[in-house]
Amino acid sequence: MANDNYVLEAREICKSFSGVKVLDHAGLTVLPGEVHALMGENGAGKSTLMKIIMGIYTKDSGSIVMNGQEVEFKGPSDALYAGISMIHQELSPIPEMTVAENIFLGREKRKIKGLPFMDRKAVNSSTMELLERYEMAEYIKPTMKMKTLNIAQIQMVEIIKAVSYDSKILIMDEPTSSLSDKESEVLFKIIENLRSQQVGIIYISHRMAEVFQISDRISVLRDGNFIGCVETESASHQKLINMMVGRELERGYPQNTAEKGEVVLELKDMCSEGVFENFNLSVRSGEILGLAGLVGAGRSEVMQALVGYDPLDSGEIYLEGEKIEIHHPSDAIKNHIIIASEDRKELGLVFGRSIRENVALQNLEQVSTASFLNKPLEKKLCNSYAKEMTIKMNSIEEDIGSLSGGNQQKAVLAKSLMSKPKVLIMDEPTRGIDVGAKSTIYNIMIDLAKQGIAIIMISSELPELIGMADRILVMSGGKIMGELTDKKEFSQHKILSMAFGGVLNES
Amino acid sequence: MNLNLNRQEFKSILPRFALVAVVLLIVGVMSFLSPVFMTSKNMTNIFRQISINGIIAVGMTFVILLGDIDLSVGAVVGVVSVVCGNLLEQGMNWFAVCLIALAVSIVFGVFNGTLVAYLNFQPFVATLATLTIGRGVALAYSDGRPYIINNPIFKAIGQGYVGKVPIPVIILLAVCVICYVILNYTTFGRYFFAVGGNKNAARLSGVKTKKVEMSAYIISAICACIVGLILSARISSGQPNAGDGYELDAIAAVAIGGTSMNGGVGSLTGTMLGFVMIGLLSNSMNLLNINSFYQQIVKGCLIIIAVYVDMKSKGDKK
């Protein structure tokens, strides 16, 4: 058992939150220069184990050993100092600060040593160097405010920040969940580079393909228990899924056999200056329309403008043939045009409030008479939607923030379903969701389509988009670059060349 | 499973429980220490005093739930007081005076709400400006002099009784009940928690966030107006300096009651326990002849302890 080579060992870690056991003698070992993938269902305890290593949570029992010596971190700054840094699943940028300030937060370069005057120039130029080294300088400038970045850009900033500490161990908690293939490739290059510098990497992800692509070993957690560790070379998809969920799963994507009906939603010439232009779209009942594109192509932006969250300069919206006006998200909800946002922390959920309140928030009309709430009904309805989405929770009254990332995503979907959508916009619906729950969500999508709902699906995971969509629109730079209507002609290559075509034309 | 749930629930009611325990402790200890304390006269007195701070604190709770703050309430009390004083001196009907006072306070609420919700001013700055303007208006309007109020019906608002219960206490109860129902049993109330917790998510969920913010300031101003009426009636005069510093006592009550200054988390029952506790404590210290300078020190320490207990029980992170 004892292997002196390990840079990091977590042994027999146990942890309970208010009496509920979340980790039960779980552990993990990391070799220098290896990428160690950590997998498991939503709520298996992956993030919790990482937070314990970082000293963010205290463990109930067990030990953490670094280079053969037991360590006890009181907080993340101790861990950073000892050479462990982490990219968190839930991003927490400081919106009013610039990219450079965020990256160098807490270790600002001083103009004169010992005096608290920040040397902005030095910070900006070091940031520029980092951005250039990681090929991000095109998209992100050191002086941009964090609040102007989209979620993929924020993720890249977090990655660069974590790497910039030159740690010996780097923990990545679902770093690609909001990246498209292109940025993911950049990340993999960074990882290769770190590997050659003998950095040990713990890599959490629900995406099988990338785990197989980059990892050396894979460990699996299930319900807080350590199930096993396998060499990636000798592992198979099926074996891993078995380890994770403890049962066989149907593979592939379910067929959308729903009858395609009338056009439900039609958008004409939607424009928002500098964001997207001349956007046209129509989607029929029972249809799953895919929106493909690189991050920053304007997919989420168009959809957020459609539902009235972002401003729209011009354009017409027709619902079931009738022209409607949407000036505020409440108008969209009244018309049953529902969006399940990709950004659960910023736009999807109210942290600090219960699962019940979150699921009910946009559906209070259903559980009230003349503005007076019917709480038992609210509880009952929310519970049934939460159950339908298989949210892992102790009670519907639990704070939504205490759910695991994937279960929060399920709560966003539960909330959308409760609104009885005619048009359901699913922006990265499986972001951070485990294999088992993914197939649940795919099946729910088909069910909804069969009920005559029109679904618009945005996804950066091309296999998923190709598997689920009946028709795909490819966007780039705020414009539609092309349409694929025949399921047989869907291919990653075609979609990507359309998506990149736009970028090439532009520059 | 059930046991865990109970534990969780217990955790969340712990600070509330602690407040109730402290209130009972004060009552218990004081009834030993002071023979006057438990008399009905003293109790009436305590609750009449509490009603002033209590009504403002209830309104303030709505604002603080949004993560905002309203510093202008004390000044609104002053404006209402001089407007009432002047109009009553001129012989206007007491009910018309109350309606005009209400209208004036709503103007202040709308002013705050416009600055914060529509012009994106920071609440602290916006309401600080309103506080200054409001006090200035009260002083300019009255030329710095008090008005004398003789209208007997109006005076009853502050001095009268229904049976043995002072009218201000009845008003306090009514305000508490109405606001409690609004906050906990209506969709409108639910929006305060959502907007305070995450404004963007609330908006995407169809909540008219600006309107919610606007109404918080209006509710707060209306509560200040009610206090302005009670206070003027009680001292039989319209005072330009009435209500000076009331905002701070109200904020203290809300904080002690466990409502987070960051918004999204809190409750009216907490606020109620908060102002009852402050009221009991200052009455007790008065009865025990504790110097008012020391009373302030005690009050400050109390805020720190209460908020600390509250943070500990919520931040179950470790």
Ligand SMILES: Nc1ncnc2c1ncn2[C@@H]1O[C@H](COP(=O)(O)OP(=O)(O)OP(=O)(O)O)[C@@H](O)[C@H]1O
């Ligand atoms: N602060 C907390 N308070 C209470 N329970 C918590 C807290 N953090 C996590 N949990 C619970 O611990 C369990 C494990 O959560 P964790 O975030 O570690 O899962 P995960 O494996 O990272 O899942 P995912 O793939 O969805 O991110 C979940 O059931 C979650 O509800």
Ligand SMILES: [Mg+2]
């Ligand atoms: Mg996680």
